[in-house]
Amino acid sequence: MMSLEEISQKIQASAKRLLTEGKVEVVIGYRRGSIPMMAAPHFARTEDDCNQLIWTSFARTNLAGYLSKFSGKVAIVAKGCDARSVVGQVVENQILRENLYIIGVGCLGMVDTELIQAKEPRLYREVTEDITTIKLFGADWNTNIVKEEVLRRNCKTCLSRTPKETADELIGDEVQPLPNDNWADLKALATKSPQDKLVYFKNLIQGCLRCYACRQACPLCYCPVCFVDETQPQWLGKSNDEMDTLTFHILRAFHCSGRCTSCGSCEAACPMDIKLREFNRILEEEVQKEWNYVPGLSWEQKPPLTTYRPDDEADFIK
Amino acid sequence: MSEFEPKIVAFFCNWCTYGAADLAGVSRLDYPPNFRVVRLPCTGRLNPKYVLEAFKRGADGVWISGCHPGDCHYIAGNYHARRKFTLLYHMIEAIGLDPGRLHFSWISSAEATKFQEVACDVVEKVRVSGPNQSFRKAKLDLGLAEVA
Numbered sequence: 001m002m003s004l005e006e007i008s009q010k011i012q013a014s015a016k017r018l019l020t021e022g023k024v025e026v027v028i029g030y031r032r033g034s035i036p037m038m039a040a041p042h043f044a045r046t047e048d049d050c051n052q053l054i055w056t057s058f059a060r061t062n063l064a065g066y067l068s069k070f071s072g073k074v075a076i077v078a079k080g081c082d083a084r085s086v087v088g089q090v091v092e093n094q095i096l097r098e099n100l101y102i103i104g105v106g107c108l109g110m111v112d113t114e115l116i117q118a119k120e121p122r123l124y125r126e127v128t129e130d131i132t133t134i135k136l137f138g139a140d141w142n143t144n145i146v147k148e149e150v151l152r153r154n155c156k157t158c159l160s161r162t163p164k165e166t167a168d169e170l171i172g173d174e175v176q177p178l179p180n181d182n183w184a185d186l187k188a189l190a191t192k193s194p195q196d197k198l199v200y201f202k203n204l205i206q207g208c209l210r211c212y213a214c215r216q217a218c219p220l221c222y223c224p225v226c227f228v229d230e231t232q233p234q235w236l237g238k239s240n241d242e243m244d245t246l247t248f249h250i251l252r253a254f255h256c257s258g259r260c261t262s263c264g265s266c267e268a269a270c271p272m273d274i275k276l277r278e279f280n281r282i283l284e285e286e287v288q289k290e291w292n293y294v295p296g297l298s299w300e301q302k303p304p305l306t307t308y309r310p311d312d313e314a315d316f317i318k
Numbered sequence: 319m320s321e322f323e324p325k326i327v328a329f330f331c332n333w334c335t336y337g338a339a340d341l342a343g344v345s346r347l348d349y350p351p352n353f354r355v356v357r358l359p360c361t362g363r364l365n366p367k368y369v370l371e372a373f374k375r376g377a378d379g380v381w382i383s384g385c386h387p388g389d390c391h392y393i394a395g396n397y398h399a400r401r402k403f404t405l406l407y408h409m410i411e412a413i414g415l416d417p418g419r420l421h422f423s424w425i426s427s428a429e430a431t432k433f434q435e436v437a438c439d440v441v442e443k444v445r446v447s448g449p450n451q452s453f454r455k456a457k458l459d460l461g462l463a464e465v466a
Binding site for chain 2: 186189190192194195196197198199200201227235237241242243244246247250251253254257282283286287290291304305308309310312314316317318
Protein backbone atom coordinates (compact mmCIF):
# COMPACT_ATOMS: atom_id res chain seq x y z
CA MET A 1 0.00 0.00 0.00
CA MET A 2 1.36 3.39 -1.00
CA SER A 3 2.13 5.74 1.92
CA LEU A 4 0.62 9.21 2.23
CA GLU A 5 4.05 10.80 1.61
CA GLU A 6 4.47 8.83 -1.60
CA ILE A 7 1.02 9.90 -2.80
CA SER A 8 1.83 13.53 -1.92
CA GLN A 9 5.11 13.33 -3.84
CA LYS A 10 3.39 11.84 -6.86
CA ILE A 11 0.75 14.58 -6.80
CA GLN A 12 3.53 17.18 -6.62
CA ALA A 13 5.41 15.55 -9.49
CA SER A 14 2.29 15.42 -11.67
CA ALA A 15 1.46 19.03 -10.88
CA LYS A 16 4.98 20.18 -11.80
CA ARG A 17 4.93 18.19 -15.03
CA LEU A 18 1.51 19.57 -16.07
CA LEU A 19 2.57 23.15 -15.31
CA THR A 20 5.98 23.01 -17.00
CA GLU A 21 4.57 21.28 -20.06
CA GLY A 22 1.99 24.08 -20.19
CA LYS A 23 -0.90 21.64 -20.17
CA VAL A 24 -2.69 23.54 -17.42
CA GLU A 25 -2.37 26.98 -15.87
CA VAL A 26 -3.29 25.98 -12.34
CA VAL A 27 -3.46 22.79 -10.28
CA ILE A 28 -6.16 22.69 -7.60
CA GLY A 29 -5.27 20.51 -4.63
CA TYR A 30 -4.79 20.54 -0.88
CA ARG A 31 -2.14 22.02 1.36
CA ARG A 32 -1.58 21.84 5.09
CA GLY A 33 -4.23 23.84 6.93
CA SER A 34 -3.44 26.53 9.50
CA ILE A 35 -4.62 24.28 12.34
CA PRO A 36 -4.09 20.53 12.87
CA MET A 37 -6.52 18.07 11.24
CA MET A 38 -7.41 20.51 8.49
CA ALA A 39 -6.44 20.63 4.83
CA ALA A 40 -6.87 23.89 2.95
CA PRO A 41 -7.63 24.24 -0.76
CA HIS A 42 -4.47 25.11 -2.66
CA PHE A 43 -4.04 26.64 -6.10
CA ALA A 44 -0.60 25.79 -7.48
CA ARG A 45 0.79 27.89 -10.33
CA THR A 46 4.56 27.68 -9.71
CA GLU A 47 7.02 24.98 -8.71
CA ASP A 48 7.16 26.37 -5.17
CA ASP A 49 3.38 26.15 -4.94
CA CYS A 50 3.53 22.54 -6.10
CA ASN A 51 5.82 21.59 -3.22
CA GLN A 52 3.05 22.51 -0.81
CA LEU A 53 0.58 20.04 -2.32
CA ILE A 54 -0.24 17.20 0.07
CA TRP A 55 -2.53 14.21 0.47
CA THR A 56 -4.05 13.60 3.91
CA SER A 57 -7.15 12.03 5.42
CA PHE A 58 -8.33 15.49 6.46
CA ALA A 59 -8.99 16.58 2.86
CA ARG A 60 -12.73 16.65 3.39
CA THR A 61 -13.54 19.63 1.20
CA ASN A 62 -14.71 18.91 -2.33
CA LEU A 63 -12.70 21.09 -4.71
CA ALA A 64 -14.90 20.60 -7.78
CA GLY A 65 -16.77 23.83 -7.08
CA TYR A 66 -13.64 25.88 -7.78
CA LEU A 67 -13.31 24.63 -11.35
CA SER A 68 -15.81 26.99 -12.93
CA LYS A 69 -13.93 29.98 -11.45
CA PHE A 70 -11.15 29.41 -14.00
CA SER A 71 -11.57 30.01 -17.72
CA GLY A 72 -8.32 28.32 -18.81
CA LYS A 73 -7.07 24.78 -18.48
CA VAL A 74 -7.18 23.41 -14.93
CA ALA A 75 -6.01 20.25 -13.21
CA ILE A 76 -7.71 19.04 -10.06
CA VAL A 77 -6.73 16.55 -7.37
CA ALA A 78 -9.79 14.41 -6.82
CA LYS A 79 -10.76 11.49 -4.64
CA GLY A 80 -13.60 9.24 -5.82
CA CYS A 81 -16.53 11.40 -4.75
CA ASP A 82 -14.83 14.62 -5.94
CA ALA A 83 -14.18 13.11 -9.36
CA ARG A 84 -17.89 12.34 -9.62
CA SER A 85 -18.68 15.97 -8.78
CA VAL A 86 -16.20 17.06 -11.45
CA VAL A 87 -18.04 14.89 -13.98
CA GLY A 88 -21.24 16.56 -12.79
CA GLN A 89 -19.75 20.00 -13.51
CA VAL A 90 -18.99 18.88 -17.07
CA VAL A 91 -22.40 17.25 -17.58
CA GLU A 92 -24.09 20.44 -16.34
CA ASN A 93 -22.00 22.55 -18.75
CA GLN A 94 -20.16 24.47 -16.04
CA ILE A 95 -16.74 23.57 -17.50
CA LEU A 96 -15.41 22.08 -20.69
CA ARG A 97 -14.00 18.59 -20.63
CA GLU A 98 -11.04 19.64 -22.79
CA ASN A 99 -10.04 22.28 -20.22
CA LEU A 100 -9.92 19.72 -17.50
CA TYR A 101 -7.31 17.29 -16.21
CA ILE A 102 -8.30 15.02 -13.33
CA ILE A 103 -5.55 13.72 -11.03
CA GLY A 104 -7.46 10.88 -9.38
CA VAL A 105 -6.38 9.50 -6.02
CA GLY A 106 -7.46 6.16 -4.58
CA CYS A 107 -9.08 7.20 -1.31
CA LEU A 108 -9.15 5.18 1.91
CA GLY A 109 -11.73 7.55 3.34
CA MET A 110 -11.55 10.85 5.13
CA VAL A 111 -11.79 11.03 8.91
CA ASP A 112 -14.43 12.76 10.98
CA THR A 113 -12.67 15.17 13.37
CA GLU A 114 -15.73 15.14 15.63
CA LEU A 115 -15.33 11.41 16.19
CA ILE A 116 -11.64 11.90 16.96
CA GLN A 117 -12.43 14.60 19.49
CA ALA A 118 -15.06 12.34 21.06
CA LYS A 119 -12.43 9.62 21.48
CA GLU A 120 -9.74 12.00 22.69
CA PRO A 121 -11.18 15.17 24.23
CA ARG A 122 -7.82 16.46 25.50
CA LEU A 123 -6.29 19.44 23.75
CA TYR A 124 -3.78 18.31 21.14
CA ARG A 125 -0.89 20.35 19.82
CA GLU A 126 0.22 18.33 16.86
CA VAL A 127 -1.36 15.63 14.73
CA THR A 128 0.44 13.26 12.38
CA GLU A 129 -0.82 10.28 10.48
CA ASP A 130 0.15 7.28 8.45
CA ILE A 131 -1.99 5.08 6.25
CA THR A 132 -3.86 3.38 9.11
CA THR A 133 -3.51 5.56 12.22
CA ILE A 134 -3.88 9.13 13.42
CA LYS A 135 -1.35 10.17 16.09
CA LEU A 136 -2.33 12.95 18.47
CA PHE A 137 0.35 14.73 20.50
CA GLY A 138 -0.55 16.81 23.57
CA ALA A 139 1.64 18.63 26.08
CA ASP A 140 2.86 15.44 27.80
CA TRP A 141 0.86 12.66 26.17
CA ASN A 142 0.20 11.01 22.85
CA THR A 143 -2.49 8.68 21.53
CA ASN A 144 -2.96 6.56 18.43
CA ILE A 145 -6.38 6.33 16.85
CA VAL A 146 -7.23 3.74 14.21
CA LYS A 147 -8.51 5.55 11.13
CA GLU A 148 -11.08 2.96 10.24
CA GLU A 149 -12.90 3.67 13.52
CA VAL A 150 -13.23 7.38 12.87
CA LEU A 151 -14.14 7.41 9.17
CA ARG A 152 -16.89 9.76 8.04
CA ARG A 153 -20.24 8.07 7.52
CA ASN A 154 -20.25 8.70 3.77
CA CYS A 155 -16.75 7.21 3.51
CA LYS A 156 -17.88 4.02 5.22
CA THR A 157 -20.48 3.34 2.54
CA CYS A 158 -18.66 4.87 -0.44
CA LEU A 159 -18.84 2.78 -3.60
CA SER A 160 -16.55 4.95 -5.72
CA ARG A 161 -13.36 5.20 -3.70
CA THR A 162 -11.09 5.08 -6.74
CA PRO A 163 -11.99 7.35 -9.69
CA LYS A 164 -10.47 4.96 -12.20
CA GLU A 165 -13.05 5.41 -15.00
CA THR A 166 -13.02 9.19 -15.11
CA ALA A 167 -9.55 10.28 -13.98
CA ASP A 168 -6.88 11.23 -16.54
CA GLU A 169 -4.26 9.74 -14.29
CA LEU A 170 -4.52 7.67 -11.16
CA ILE A 171 -2.26 7.97 -8.11
CA GLY A 172 -2.16 5.43 -5.31
CA ASP A 173 -3.63 1.96 -5.16
CA GLU A 174 -7.09 1.01 -6.26
CA VAL A 175 -9.27 0.86 -3.15
CA GLN A 176 -12.15 -1.59 -2.77
CA PRO A 177 -15.47 -0.50 -1.19
CA LEU A 178 -16.22 -1.45 2.41
CA PRO A 179 -19.05 -3.96 2.92
CA ASN A 180 -21.55 -1.55 4.50
CA ASP A 181 -25.19 -0.97 3.60
CA ASN A 182 -25.71 2.67 2.67
CA TRP A 183 -29.47 2.57 3.17
CA ALA A 184 -29.81 0.58 6.40
CA ASP A 185 -30.71 3.58 8.58
CA LEU A 186 -33.07 5.01 5.95
CA LYS A 187 -34.98 1.73 5.90
CA ALA A 188 -35.29 1.87 9.68
CA LEU A 189 -36.49 5.47 9.50
CA ALA A 190 -39.13 4.60 6.89
CA THR A 191 -40.92 2.29 9.34
CA LYS A 192 -41.56 5.13 11.80
CA SER A 193 -44.84 7.03 12.00
CA PRO A 194 -45.11 10.41 10.21
CA GLN A 195 -45.10 12.23 13.57
CA ASP A 196 -41.93 10.47 14.70
CA LYS A 197 -40.22 11.18 11.38
CA LEU A 198 -41.05 14.87 11.61
CA VAL A 199 -39.79 15.02 15.18
CA TYR A 200 -36.59 13.26 14.09
CA PHE A 201 -35.91 15.74 11.30
CA LYS A 202 -36.88 18.77 13.37
CA ASN A 203 -34.48 17.62 16.09
CA LEU A 204 -31.79 17.02 13.51
CA ILE A 205 -31.80 20.66 12.40
CA GLN A 206 -32.39 22.17 15.80
CA GLY A 207 -28.92 23.66 15.96
CA CYS A 208 -29.05 25.09 12.45
CA LEU A 209 -28.03 28.76 12.35
CA ARG A 210 -28.75 29.05 8.64
CA CYS A 211 -25.26 30.36 8.07
CA TYR A 212 -25.40 28.61 4.67
CA ALA A 213 -21.86 27.25 5.03
CA CYS A 214 -23.22 23.97 3.61
CA ARG A 215 -24.37 25.80 0.51
CA GLN A 216 -21.06 27.62 0.11
CA ALA A 217 -19.09 24.39 0.47
CA CYS A 218 -21.27 22.40 -1.92
CA PRO A 219 -19.87 22.08 -5.45
CA LEU A 220 -23.45 21.80 -6.76
CA CYS A 221 -24.62 25.12 -5.34
CA TYR A 222 -23.45 27.49 -8.05
CA CYS A 223 -26.67 29.44 -8.73
CA PRO A 224 -25.87 33.17 -9.05
CA VAL A 225 -28.81 33.93 -6.75
CA CYS A 226 -29.81 31.22 -4.29
CA PHE A 227 -33.52 30.87 -3.50
CA VAL A 228 -32.78 31.69 0.14
CA ASP A 229 -31.53 35.12 -0.89
CA GLU A 230 -34.47 35.94 -3.16
CA THR A 231 -36.66 38.69 -1.74
CA GLN A 232 -39.51 39.02 -4.24
CA PRO A 233 -41.06 36.71 -3.37
CA GLN A 234 -39.20 35.87 -0.21
CA TRP A 235 -39.25 32.10 0.16
CA LEU A 236 -37.57 31.99 3.52
CA GLY A 237 -37.93 34.38 6.43
CA LYS A 238 -34.77 35.83 7.89
CA SER A 239 -35.48 34.67 11.43
CA ASN A 240 -34.52 31.29 12.79
CA ASP A 241 -38.03 29.89 12.43
CA GLU A 242 -38.12 26.10 12.57
CA MET A 243 -40.28 25.74 9.46
CA ASP A 244 -38.09 28.10 7.46
CA THR A 245 -35.05 26.06 8.43
CA LEU A 246 -36.79 22.81 7.57
CA THR A 247 -37.87 24.26 4.21
CA PHE A 248 -34.30 25.30 3.51
CA HIS A 249 -33.00 21.80 4.15
CA ILE A 250 -35.76 20.12 2.14
CA LEU A 251 -35.21 22.40 -0.84
CA ARG A 252 -31.44 22.19 -0.59
CA ALA A 253 -31.77 18.41 -0.81
CA PHE A 254 -34.22 18.82 -3.68
CA HIS A 255 -31.82 20.98 -5.66
CA CYS A 256 -29.10 18.39 -5.15
CA SER A 257 -31.27 15.41 -6.06
CA GLY A 258 -29.77 13.30 -8.81
CA ARG A 259 -26.57 15.35 -8.50
CA CYS A 260 -25.25 14.78 -4.97
CA THR A 261 -22.24 12.48 -4.85
CA SER A 262 -22.16 12.14 -1.05
CA CYS A 263 -18.81 13.91 -0.79
CA GLY A 264 -19.78 15.22 2.65
CA SER A 265 -18.47 18.76 2.05
CA CYS A 266 -21.66 20.18 3.55
CA GLU A 267 -21.30 18.20 6.76
CA ALA A 268 -17.62 19.04 7.00
CA ALA A 269 -18.42 22.74 6.64
CA CYS A 270 -21.29 22.75 9.14
CA PRO A 271 -20.24 24.60 12.32
CA MET A 272 -23.02 22.91 14.28
CA ASP A 273 -22.19 19.39 13.06
CA ILE A 274 -25.64 18.73 11.68
CA LYS A 275 -26.05 15.52 9.70
CA LEU A 276 -27.21 17.39 6.61
CA ARG A 277 -26.86 14.45 4.29
CA GLU A 278 -29.82 12.75 5.95
CA PHE A 279 -31.96 14.98 3.72
CA ASN A 280 -29.90 14.42 0.58
CA ARG A 281 -29.82 10.68 1.03
CA ILE A 282 -33.63 10.39 0.97
CA LEU A 283 -33.64 11.61 -2.61
CA GLU A 284 -30.37 9.94 -3.51
CA GLU A 285 -31.96 6.59 -2.72
CA GLU A 286 -35.17 7.48 -4.55
CA VAL A 287 -33.35 8.58 -7.72
CA GLN A 288 -31.36 5.35 -7.69
CA LYS A 289 -34.45 3.24 -7.11
CA GLU A 290 -36.76 4.97 -9.60
CA TRP A 291 -34.45 5.75 -12.48
CA ASN A 292 -31.40 3.65 -11.75
CA TYR A 293 -29.21 6.75 -11.86
CA VAL A 294 -26.01 7.30 -9.89
CA PRO A 295 -24.58 10.78 -10.44
CA GLY A 296 -21.08 11.39 -11.72
CA LEU A 297 -20.24 8.02 -13.21
CA SER A 298 -20.76 8.82 -16.88
CA TRP A 299 -19.91 11.76 -19.15
CA GLU A 300 -22.89 11.04 -21.42
CA GLN A 301 -25.83 9.96 -19.28
CA LYS A 302 -28.37 12.76 -18.77
CA PRO A 303 -29.27 13.79 -15.20
CA PRO A 304 -32.66 12.30 -14.26
CA LEU A 305 -34.55 15.57 -13.86
CA THR A 306 -33.52 16.87 -17.28
CA THR A 307 -35.05 13.91 -19.05
CA TYR A 308 -38.04 11.55 -18.79
CA ARG A 309 -39.47 8.29 -20.05
CA PRO A 310 -43.11 8.09 -21.21
CA ASP A 311 -43.55 4.99 -19.07
CA ASP A 312 -42.16 6.43 -15.83
CA GLU A 313 -44.13 4.96 -12.97
CA ALA A 314 -45.98 7.14 -10.47
CA ASP A 315 -48.77 5.17 -8.83
CA PHE A 316 -49.45 7.87 -6.23
CA ILE A 317 -51.02 10.04 -8.96
CA LYS A 318 -54.77 9.54 -9.22
CA MET B 319 -68.22 23.68 17.65
CA SER B 320 -68.44 23.50 13.88
CA GLU B 321 -66.74 20.72 11.99
CA PHE B 322 -63.20 21.32 10.76
CA GLU B 323 -63.22 22.62 7.19
CA PRO B 324 -59.86 22.05 5.51
CA LYS B 325 -58.20 24.74 3.44
CA ILE B 326 -56.65 23.21 0.36
CA VAL B 327 -54.37 24.93 -2.12
CA ALA B 328 -54.93 23.50 -5.59
CA PHE B 329 -52.47 23.91 -8.42
CA PHE B 330 -54.28 23.28 -11.71
CA CYS B 331 -52.95 23.21 -15.24
CA ASN B 332 -54.65 25.84 -17.39
CA TRP B 333 -55.22 23.41 -20.26
CA CYS B 334 -56.98 20.54 -18.56
CA THR B 335 -57.89 20.37 -14.88
CA TYR B 336 -58.75 24.07 -14.76
CA GLY B 337 -61.09 23.42 -17.68
CA ALA B 338 -62.48 20.35 -15.95
CA ALA B 339 -63.29 22.48 -12.89
CA ASP B 340 -65.09 24.91 -15.21
CA LEU B 341 -67.00 22.09 -16.87
CA ALA B 342 -67.95 20.63 -13.50
CA GLY B 343 -69.33 24.01 -12.51
CA VAL B 344 -71.25 24.52 -15.75
CA SER B 345 -72.63 20.97 -15.49
CA ARG B 346 -73.89 21.73 -11.95
CA LEU B 347 -71.83 18.92 -10.42
CA ASP B 348 -71.54 19.33 -6.66
CA TYR B 349 -68.09 19.42 -5.12
CA PRO B 350 -66.82 20.84 -1.84
CA PRO B 351 -65.75 24.51 -1.79
CA ASN B 352 -62.52 23.97 0.16
CA PHE B 353 -60.10 24.81 -2.63
CA ARG B 354 -58.07 27.92 -3.37
CA VAL B 355 -57.05 27.38 -6.97
CA VAL B 356 -53.76 28.59 -8.40
CA ARG B 357 -53.78 28.41 -12.20
CA LEU B 358 -50.54 27.23 -13.76
CA PRO B 359 -49.66 27.24 -17.46
CA CYS B 360 -48.55 23.60 -17.02
CA THR B 361 -47.80 21.28 -14.11
CA GLY B 362 -44.20 21.51 -15.31
CA ARG B 363 -44.31 25.08 -13.99
CA LEU B 364 -44.82 23.82 -10.46
CA ASN B 365 -41.80 24.40 -8.30
CA PRO B 366 -41.68 22.20 -5.19
CA LYS B 367 -41.17 25.31 -3.10
CA TYR B 368 -44.72 26.44 -3.94
CA VAL B 369 -46.01 23.35 -2.20
CA LEU B 370 -43.83 23.84 0.85
CA GLU B 371 -44.79 27.52 0.94
CA ALA B 372 -48.47 26.58 0.92
CA PHE B 373 -48.04 24.23 3.87
CA LYS B 374 -45.78 26.69 5.65
CA ARG B 375 -48.47 29.36 5.39
CA GLY B 376 -51.06 27.08 6.91
CA ALA B 377 -52.68 25.09 4.09
CA ASP B 378 -54.12 21.82 5.38
CA GLY B 379 -53.66 20.12 2.05
CA VAL B 380 -52.24 20.61 -1.43
CA TRP B 381 -53.69 19.17 -4.63
CA ILE B 382 -51.79 19.25 -7.87
CA SER B 383 -53.52 18.28 -11.08
CA GLY B 384 -52.66 18.40 -14.75
CA CYS B 385 -53.05 16.73 -18.13
CA HIS B 386 -52.79 13.01 -18.65
CA PRO B 387 -49.28 11.90 -19.67
CA GLY B 388 -48.99 12.25 -23.43
CA ASP B 389 -51.59 15.05 -23.61
CA CYS B 390 -49.42 17.96 -22.51
CA HIS B 391 -50.08 21.23 -24.32
CA TYR B 392 -46.33 21.75 -24.31
CA ILE B 393 -45.59 18.16 -25.45
CA ALA B 394 -43.55 17.01 -22.44
CA GLY B 395 -44.23 19.41 -19.53
CA ASN B 396 -46.11 16.87 -17.46
CA TYR B 397 -43.54 14.13 -18.12
CA HIS B 398 -40.93 16.35 -16.49
CA ALA B 399 -43.42 17.28 -13.79
CA ARG B 400 -44.05 13.62 -13.05
CA ARG B 401 -40.39 13.07 -12.18
CA LYS B 402 -40.43 16.10 -9.89
CA PHE B 403 -43.64 14.88 -8.25
CA THR B 404 -42.08 11.49 -7.59
CA LEU B 405 -39.24 13.11 -5.66
CA LEU B 406 -41.51 15.65 -3.96
CA TYR B 407 -43.99 13.02 -2.82
CA HIS B 408 -41.26 10.74 -1.56
CA MET B 409 -39.44 13.57 0.23
CA ILE B 410 -42.58 14.88 1.91
CA GLU B 411 -43.47 11.36 3.03
CA ALA B 412 -39.96 10.60 4.29
CA ILE B 413 -39.76 13.88 6.23
CA GLY B 414 -42.96 12.99 8.04
CA LEU B 415 -45.70 15.07 6.49
CA ASP B 416 -48.90 13.03 6.47
CA PRO B 417 -49.20 11.70 2.86
CA GLY B 418 -52.97 12.31 3.12
CA ARG B 419 -52.27 16.03 2.77
CA LEU B 420 -50.61 15.94 -0.63
CA HIS B 421 -52.55 14.79 -3.69
CA PHE B 422 -51.78 14.47 -7.36
CA SER B 423 -54.06 13.66 -10.26
CA TRP B 424 -54.33 13.72 -14.03
CA ILE B 425 -57.69 15.16 -15.13
CA SER B 426 -58.45 16.23 -18.70
CA SER B 427 -60.76 19.15 -19.49
CA ALA B 428 -63.52 16.72 -20.49
CA GLU B 429 -63.44 14.74 -17.23
CA ALA B 430 -65.79 16.83 -15.10
CA THR B 431 -67.05 13.76 -13.26
CA LYS B 432 -63.51 12.61 -12.46
CA PHE B 433 -62.85 16.13 -11.19
CA GLN B 434 -65.85 15.89 -8.92
CA GLU B 435 -64.82 12.47 -7.61
CA VAL B 436 -61.21 13.43 -6.97
CA ALA B 437 -62.22 16.75 -5.38
CA CYS B 438 -64.49 14.96 -2.90
CA ASP B 439 -61.80 12.37 -2.23
CA VAL B 440 -59.09 14.97 -1.61
CA VAL B 441 -61.25 16.93 0.82
CA GLU B 442 -62.21 13.77 2.71
CA LYS B 443 -58.59 12.62 3.01
CA VAL B 444 -57.41 16.02 4.22
CA ARG B 445 -60.33 16.18 6.64
CA VAL B 446 -59.17 12.88 8.12
CA SER B 447 -55.64 14.25 8.45
CA GLY B 448 -57.03 17.18 10.43
CA PRO B 449 -55.70 20.72 10.76
CA ASN B 450 -52.11 21.22 9.69
CA GLN B 451 -50.31 22.09 12.91
CA SER B 452 -46.91 20.49 12.59
CA PHE B 453 -45.89 21.71 9.14
CA ARG B 454 -46.69 25.40 9.33
CA LYS B 455 -44.95 28.49 10.58
CA ALA B 456 -45.92 29.36 14.12
CA LYS B 457 -45.71 33.07 13.37
CA LEU B 458 -46.40 34.21 9.84
CA ASP B 459 -44.36 37.05 8.39
CA LEU B 460 -46.86 39.70 7.52
CA GLY B 461 -46.56 41.02 4.02
CA LEU B 462 -46.94 44.78 3.48
CA ALA B 463 -50.38 44.31 1.94
CA GLU B 464 -51.60 42.50 5.04
CA VAL B 465 -50.28 45.22 7.35
CA ALA B 466 -51.79 48.09 5.38
